[in-house]
Amino acid sequence: MNSDLEVHAADPLGMEPDEMRRLGYRVVNLVVGHFETRAVGPASRTGTPVDLYGALGGALPEDPGDPDEVLARLVDFALSHMRHTGHPRAFGHIPCPSSFAAVLGDWLATGYNAPASAWAMGSGPTAVEVVVLDWLRELVGLPAGTEGVLVSGGSMANLTAFATARAACGGGVVYMSDQAHAALRRDLFALGFAPRQVRVLPSDDNLRLAPRVLNAAVAQDRAAGRKPFLVAATAGTTSSGTVDPLNEIADLCAAEDLWFHIDGAYGAPAALCTAGRAALAGIERADSLVLDPHKWLFQPYDAGCLLIRRPGALRKAFAIDAEYLKDTGSACGEPDFRDRSLELTRRSRALKLWLTFQIYGTARIRDAIAHAMELAEFAENFLRQNTTWEVVTPAQLGIVTFALQHADEHTHAERAAAVTASGYATVTHTKLKDRSVLRLCITNPTTTKKDIVSTLDRLAQKPRECLPVVR
Amino acid sequence: MNSDLEVHAADPLGMEPDEMRRLGYRVVNLVVGHFETRAVGPASRTGTPVDLYGALGGALPEDPGDPDEVLARLVDFALSHMRHTGHPRAFGHIPCPSSFAAVLGDWLATGYNAPASAWAMGSGPTAVEVVVLDWLRELVGLPAGTEGVLVSGGSMANLTAFATARAACGGGVVYMSDQAHAALRRDLFALGFAPRQVRVLPSDDNLRLAPRVLNAAVAQDRAAGRKPFLVAATAGTTSSGTVDPLNEIADLCAAEDLWFHIDGAYGAPAALCTAGRAALAGIERADSLVLDPHKWLFQPYDAGCLLIRRPGALRKAFAIDAEYLKDTGSACGEPDFRDRSLELTRRSRALKLWLTFQIYGTARIRDAIAHAMELAEFAENFLRQNTTWEVVTPAQLGIVTFALQHADEHTHAERAAAVTASGYATVTHTKLKDRSVLRLCITNPTTTKKDIVSTLDRLAQKPRECLPVVR
Numbered sequence: 001m002n003s004d005l006e007v008h009a010a011d012p013l014g015m016e017p018d019e020m021r022r023l024g025y026r027v028v029n030l031v032v033g034h035f036e037t038r039a040v041g042p043a044s045r046t047g048t049p050v051d052l053y054g055a056l057g058g059a060l061p062e063d064p065g066d067p068d069e070v071l072a073r074l075v076d077f078a079l080s081h082m083r084h085t086g087h088p089r090a091f092g093h094i095p096c097p098s099s100f101a102a103v104l105g106d107w108l109a110t111g112y113n114a115p116a117s118a119w120a121m122g123s124g125p126t127a128v129e130v131v132v133l134d135w136l137r138e139l140v141g142l143p144a145g146t147e148g149v150l151v152s153g154g155s156m157a158n159l160t161a162f163a164t165a166r167a168a169c170g171g172g173v174v175y176m177s178d179q180a181h182a183a184l185r186r187d188l189f190a191l192g193f194a195p196r197q198v199r200v201l202p203s204d205d206n207l208r209l210a211p212r213v214l215n216a217a218v219a220q221d222r223a224a225g226r227k228p229f230l231v232a233a234t235a236g237t238t239s240s241g242t243v244d245p246l247n248e249i250a251d252l253c254a255a256e257d258l259w260f261h262i263d264g265a266y267g268a269p270a271a272l273c274t275a276g277r278a279a280l281a282g283i284e285r286a287d288s289l290v291l292d293p294h295k296w297l298f299q300p301y302d303a304g305c306l307l308i309r310r311p312g313a314l315r316k317a318f319a320i321d322a323e324y325l326k327d328t329g330s331a332c333g334e335p336d337f338r339d340r341s342l343e344l345t346r347r348s349r350a351l352k353l354w355l356t357f358q359i360y361g362t363a364r365i366r367d368a369i370a371h372a373m374e375l376a377e378f379a380e381n382f383l384r385q386n387t388t389w390e391v392v393t394p395a396q397l398g399i400v401t402f403a404l405q406h407a408d409e410h411t412h413a414e415r416a417a418a419v420t421a422s423g424y425a426t427v428t429h430t431k432l433k434d435r436s437v438l439r440l441c442i443t444n445p446t447t448t449k450k451d452i453v454s455t456l457d458r459l460a461q462k463p464r465e466c467l468p469v470v471r
Numbered sequence: 472m473n474s475d476l477e478v479h480a481a482d483p484l485g486m487e488p489d490e491m492r493r494l495g496y497r498v499v500n501l502v503v504g505h506f507e508t509r510a511v512g513p514a515s516r517t518g519t520p521v522d523l524y525g526a527l528g529g530a531l532p533e534d535p536g537d538p539d540e541v542l543a544r545l546v547d548f549a550l551s552h553m554r555h556t557g558h559p560r561a562f563g564h565i566p567c568p569s570s571f572a573a574v575l576g577d578w579l580a581t582g583y584n585a586p587a588s589a590w591a592m593g594s595g596p597t598a599v600e601v602v603v604l605d606w607l608r609e610l611v612g613l614p615a616g617t618e619g620v621l622v623s624g625g626s627m628a629n630l631t632a633f634a635t636a637r638a639a640c641g642g643g644v645v646y647m648s649d650q651a652h653a654a655l656r657r658d659l660f661a662l663g664f665a666p667r668q669v670r671v672l673p674s675d676d677n678l679r680l681a682p683r684v685l686n687a688a689v690a691q692d693r694a695a696g697r698k699p700f701l702v703a704a705t706a707g708t709t710s711s712g713t714v715d716p717l718n719e720i721a722d723l724c725a726a727e728d729l730w731f732h733i734d735g736a737y738g739a740p741a742a743l744c745t746a747g748r749a750a751l752a753g754i755e756r757a758d759s760l761v762l763d764p765h766k767w768l769f770q771p772y773d774a775g776c777l778l779i780r781r782p783g784a785l786r787k788a789f790a791i792d793a794e795y796l797k798d799t800g801s802a803c804g805e806p807d808f809r810d811r812s813l814e815l816t817r818r819s820r821a822l823k824l825w826l827t828f829q830i831y832g833t834a835r836i837r838d839a840i841a842h843a844m845e846l847a848e849f850a851e852n853f854l855r856q857n858t859t860w861e862v863v864t865p866a867q868l869g870i871v872t873f874a875l876q877h878a879d880e881h882t883h884a885e886r887a888a889a890v891t892a893s894g895y896a897t898v899t900h901t902k903l904k905d906r907s908v909l910r911l912c913i914t915n916p917t918t919t920k921k922d923i924v925s926t927l928d929r930l931a932q933k934p935r936e937c938l939p940v941v942r
Contacts, residue, residue, distance in 0.1 A: 008510035008559050010503075011567035012769055013831045013839060020503045020571045027575050028495030031582030032481075036488045039479035046591060049805055052598035056825070060606045064832040071575070074599075074826060078819075079583045079596035086584055088479050097483035098584050100491045101538070104498050107543070107579045110548045111502030113557055113569045113771045120517060124552035127523035128545075135531045136552070152623055163661050180794035183815050192635050239794065241787075274793015274899045294816065298483055300584045301818035322653035323710065323902040325528035334520055342661055344654050345624045345765065351549060355542070360484045361535040368484060408695055415664075431794040443702045446480045448498075 007261050023067055027256030030075055035100060037430065039446070042423025043089045048079035062194045073279035077186075088447045089455055092416075094266045097444035099298035105299055105352030114348040116150075119335035122348065129337060129350035135357060136291060136305055140264070140271045141284030143423040146309050149340035150349040153304040154265030157189035157290040158232075160306050160314075160341045164189070165230050165259040165288060167317035168310060172229025173221050175199050177209035177244065179237040180434075181263060189376065207240055207432060209233060211248040219257055230259040235280055236267020239430045239439070240392075243267065247284030253287075262286040265304070266443075267296040267397045272362070273370035279397060293353055296369060296398075306341075314340040368445035372398050376442045377457075378450045388460045392437045401430070401437040402458070409436035418463035425455040494538055501546055506571060510917070514895025516601075518552035522593045549874060560896035560926055565709065565737045568915035570769035571645045572830040576823030577771055580722035593819065594682040600808060600821035602726065606828060607762060607776055611742045612736070612755030620811035624775040625736030628761040628795075629703075630658035631777050631785075632814045634758060636730040636789035637662070639781060643700025644692050646670050648680035648715065649904075650708040651877040652734060667697075677709075677904060678711055678864065682719040689715050689727055701730040706751055707738020708892050710901045710910065712870030717753025724758075733757040735768040736775070737914075738868045743833070744841035750868060764824055767840065767869075767914050774820045777812075785811040839916035843869050845908075847913045850923045857930045863908045872901070872908040875931070880907035889934035896926040 006190050010017050055077040085096040108114075113120040116129055133148035158181075162174070173186060176198050188198050199217055204210040209231075218228045225259040231253055233244040248261065253260035262268070262283060268291035270276025271283055283289065286309065294301040308314055338344045357365070376395035383389040383402045393401045404411060412429040416438055421428045429438050438459060440452070481488050489519075526548040556567040579585075586593040587600055603634060620627050630653075633645070645659060649671050660671050670688055675681040680823035689699045702724055704715040717733065724731035732756060733739070739762035742749025742754055754760065757780065764774040779785055790810040809815045829835070847866035854860040854873050864872045875882060883900040887909060891897045900909050911923070 008919065010506040010509075011571045012557065012915055013570040013572070013827075013835055015571045015830075018502055023575055024499030024578075025496055027582065028499060028675045029490060029576050030579070030929065031490055032491045032495060034583055035481040035491060038481075047594045047598070050802055052594060053602070056598050057602045058566055060609050060833050062833050063829055064827045067572070067830050070826065070829040071579075074576070074579065074822060078822060078825075079585060081598075081759060082583075082585055082586075082593035083591075085586060086483070098483040100482045100494075101484070103582055104494055104542070106580050107498050108493075108501070108542075108550065109543060109942075110577045110581070110771045111498070112553075112576050113555075113567055114550060114553055115556060117770065122552075123523060124549035126941060127518070127520070127527050127547045127552075130646065131524070131528045134528075138531050152818075155813050156816045159629055159813060182791050183813075186791055186813065187584050187790065192659060219497045230518035233646045238529035265665055272795045274782075292816075300581045301586065301816060304649075306658070318657065320653050320657055333494060334519055334939055342626050342630060342654075342657065343773075343838050344626045345763075345772060347623075348549075351545060354549075355545060356484075356537045357532055358541040359486075359538050362533050364535065405506055412763075444483055446483050448479065 005009050023071070026071065030212045031135040038086065039088050043087040044083040044420055044426045045081050045423060052077055052081060057148045061131040061159060068159055082394060085424055086444065088444055089451045090444065091440040091442060091455065092420065092426035092428040094295045094441055095443050096294055096301065097298060097446065098300035098354055099360065102299045102352040103354045105355035109113055109348040110315050114147065114351065116336040116348040116350065117344060119332065119334040125350065126334060127346035128338060128348065128354050130335065130352040132165050132342055132353045133307070137307055140268055140291065140307060142286065142307055144290065145311050147311055148305060148307040149314060149337055151304045151306060151341050151343070152179070152302040153294065154263065154290055154292045155183040155187060156185050157265070157304040157306040158263055159191065160259055161290060162187055163193055164231070164313050164317040166307055167260065168313045169229060169259055172201055172227035174232060175201060175214055175217060176228045176232040177201050177234065179203045179207050179239060179242060180232055180234050184263060200375045206327065207242040209244040209249065211245060211252050214249065215252060228258055229254060230261055232263060233279050235262050235264035235283055236397045238266065240401050241267065241396035242393065243396070246280065247400045248284065250282050250285035252424060258288045259284065262289045265290050270369055270373065271298040272366045273373070274367060275373050276397065278323050290327045292390065295351070298356055298365065299352055300436040318342065320344065337405040371445045375447055375449070375452065376400050378449055379440055379442060382403055382453060382456065392432060399439060401432060401439045414434050414463055415459050416430050419455065419458050425457065427459060442468065447461055488747055489921055494542065497542065502574065509555055509557065510559050512628055514558040515554040515891055515894060515897045516552050520547065523548060523552060528895060551591045554897055557915065560917065560922045562911040562913060563891065563897035563899040564710065565766045566914050567765055568619065568769060568917065569771035569829065570827055573770045573827045576826035580819040580822040585822065585866045587817045587819040587821065588809040588815060590803065590805040591607060596819035596821065597805060597808060599825050600819065601806065603821040603824045606780070608778055611739055611760060611762065613757065613760065613778055613780060616782050617778050618782055619776060619778040620785060620808055622775045622777060622812050624765065624812070625734065625763045626654040626658060627760055628736070628777040629655050629734055630639055630662065630774040632732055632759040632761060633658055633701070634663055635779055635784050635788040636732065639784045640730055642702060643698035644668050644670055645701045646688055646702040648672050648674040648752065650674045650678050650707065650710060650713060651703055651707055653686050653702055662761045678708065678713045680715040680720065680725050682716060685720065686723060698726060698786040699729055701732055703732045703734060705733035706733050706754055709737065710903055711737065711872050712867035713864065714750050714867070717751065717756065720834040721753050721756035725749050731756060731758045736761050736763040740767040741840055741844065741868050743837045744844070747840060747845055747868065768824070769827060770823055772823065789813065791815065808899065819872055842916045843914045846920070846923065849920055850911055850913065853924060853927065861905060861908060869914045870910060872903060872910045874908050883907050885908050885934055886930050890926065890929050897927060898926065898930060
């Protein structure tokens with residue numbers, strides 16, 4: 001630390017540039033190698049606490065370690081014991097087939113440590129975020145003038161939407177169906193909404209929020225002197241991919257003067273392709289819309305997005321004012337993103353999205369989404385042709401749910417667990433109202449029909465016949 | 472998209488591995504080049520909306536672009552127009568001298584897309600987070616058994632702390648000084664606290680939260696039938712680096728049965744070195760503590776940390792339960808981090824910290840923090856020896872504030888803006904109660920004494936004499 005000399009070390013903790021490059025190339029090789037060979041390795045592997053803490057734990061290290069040994073340990077233990085949600089047979093939850101161009105964009109944001117808090121802090125990263133948000137707005141069909149912000153994921157995006165709507169309209173009762181994501185309730189309670197202000201309405205036989213039921217609940221609340229405030233529709237439920245009747249709910253919200261929120265965290269990107277756009281009719285009428293690029297826009301974690309139709313509403317909810325920030329207030333009318341969510345210091349999540357759209361082009365992304373939706377339809381048709389199975393909900397935005405004939409929840413859980421534990425694929429089970437189902441979520445365009453058929457074949461077998469796959 | 476073949480594309484959007492490697496190396500070269508040459512370029516540059524949107528904007532691109540041209544555009548525009556908070560003369564706000572080992576760790580997390588939501592989703596990344604949180608706990612001296620979670624920064628960490636304390640103790644009135652960060656108020660209002668529940672108390676002449684004032688406020692609230700709940704002390708205020716009297720406040724909290732929260736977002740890592748530990752006496756008594764590794768632990772954005780003394784309190788506040796998550800509940804007693812904050816899908820922020828401590832060792836990090844604190848003392852002494860200046864607050868955790876003799880706020884703002892606009896250094900001004908001051912925050916160990924002296928010399932000059940520095 002040559003504080004008396006002109007020379008500045010490249011790295012604050014003293015790594016030399018040649019070593020930085022050498023280790024950087026090594027990381028590139030590791031990651032590209034992972035992309036190349038992922039499909040022939042397990043989709044998931046879980047370690048034991050003893051093994052993982054044995055390899056990764058211990059006291060705070062006082063002395064420097066050998067970088068190569070340390071890197072190898074991180075890869076061999078931390079990064080080999082997880083669900084690879086970009087694996088072509090990752091069918092559980094909502095997979096995340098992140099693209100390499102997005103990885104490059106995120107690497108640049110991290111390497112340059114790009115701040116996206118305010119125009120004066122990072123005009124370049126701010127401009128990229130403005131551009132990307134406008135692309136996402138266009139993608140779902142919201143009007144010009146819509147504002148937005150990138151956050152860490154769907155939970156934070158929904159929370160940010162609810163806080164924004166409350167600041168604009170004063171709060172009141174929120175309505176959603178029993179198929180809405182549990183994180184929405186967690187968000188609302190964290191924001192201080194009381195249990196009586198969060199009404200979870202029974203979904204109809206098609207697992208949708210029925211306008212009739214919604215209308216009755218709103219009327220009941222008004223009669224009881226409560227203030228209806230916001231409807232949280234879902235565009236692609238996590239369990240079955242079902243889309244609430246968005247146009248009808250939009251009509252109801254307009255008539256009743258309610259804020260129309262849509263949680264499209266995983267489903268909204270499907271608006272890019274024709275079939276998805278049809279399934280999502282009415283999405284463009286949202287007052288606020290959540291869309292997670294780290295779900296179905298080929299981005300690595302984390303990238304969530306909130307779009308708000310009403311200009312200035314985000315700023316009204318979140319503008320921060322402090323003496324020590326006065327040097328960085330925007331003088332040119334451009335947004336300071338620290339005033340659009342609860343994050344003040346913010347990493348730039350927009351660079352990776354920008355690079356993805358620029359390098360691949362939207363056409364390829366659209367085709368990839370359409371292709372995955374077709375694969376889910378293939379899965380549905382395959383299931384229908386096989387008497388082992390009963391389709392419970394058809395392919396909707398990449399998700400199909402199904403049941404083994406005469407099977408109960410225990411059997412489904414056991415089958416999903418066995419296939420996942422084998423490493424061949426990750427599969428989850430869920431419940432649709434009281435019905436136990438297995439579930440495939442297919443959003444990865446590199447998934448093959450053979451992947452789907454082989455996974456279903458394995459799910460049809462009793463667990464002991466399911467051989468482990470270890471890389 | 473060869474859905475009928477065995478072959479799986481490496482990249483979901485079709486980039487070939489050779490091209491992935493080529494572009495990956497290019498990104499490494501760009502980033503290492505940035506580390507190497509950062510000090511000779513400007514500390515900050517701001518673009519105009521016309522230039523930036525001209526280069527980066529336009530319609531959603533339908534067709535693929537030339538990756539090399541696109542990458543170059545991103546670097547030349549987005550990443551060249553920002554504050555480089557790792558520049559040796561980045562003295563504004565809280566700088567972020569991120570280390571290259573941390574960059575490598577984050578690159579691996581992004582490249583492998585490591586999930587840290589639940590043990591069954593990512594046992595490896597979860598284990599790393601458990602290990603790193605325990606290191607951070609040890610660093611500040613909290614007892615074994617303390618739990619934690621990594622979040623996106625100080626704002627989210629403070630919000631998570633307040634929500635946790637409320638779930639544990641039922642809420643009530645929160646106390647803080649007028650020097651506490653404005654983000655704390657934003658957090659509390661977002662959580663639904665009413666203005667009357669947030670008491671901002673006048674700091675004493677040393678800008679500290681005086682126990683006498685705090686005690687009186689608590690007594691007043693009890694007398695009025697309100698429930699005192701939580702004291703938010705600051706360990707390193709953003710304006711001046713001042714540490715509230717932690718031991719005295721801890722005593723008061725113990726006597727009054729209040730939750731003792733400490734916002735040590737930037738200051739807490741100084742506990743690693745002897746001088747910092749002395750300044751932070753009592754930090755180990757916190758019920759909850761916020762510490763941002765992306766401020767003074769050499770991490771790129773984003774990395775915030777919350778530590779909670781009471782085991783189980785985070786889970787009580789945030790546990791989420793949903794049918795479609797049942798496949799991934801922890802069966803081995805290990806934490807599911809999705810149950811410790813509002814994030815469900817979570818990127819792994821722990822890998823970069825783990826790699827930093829492992830590659831450099833704690834000794835080097837400790838020395839780097841101690842060295843920066845000494846540089847701030849050098850700045851203070853230099854200012855004291857120069858009649859142009861008056862030191863307003865001494866060097867405290869790397870921050871020194873000072874005033875030009877007889878200058879008003881306008882003059883200070885103008886001087887800070889001119890030096891920042893020149894690109895030579897970033898400097899901010901602030902107000903300490905009613906006193907306008909300039910401020911240097913020195914946390915980067917690559918800063919030289921010459922950097923400090925030259926920056927102060929430029930601040931002493933009238934703006935027109937301050938020549939621009941352009942790379």
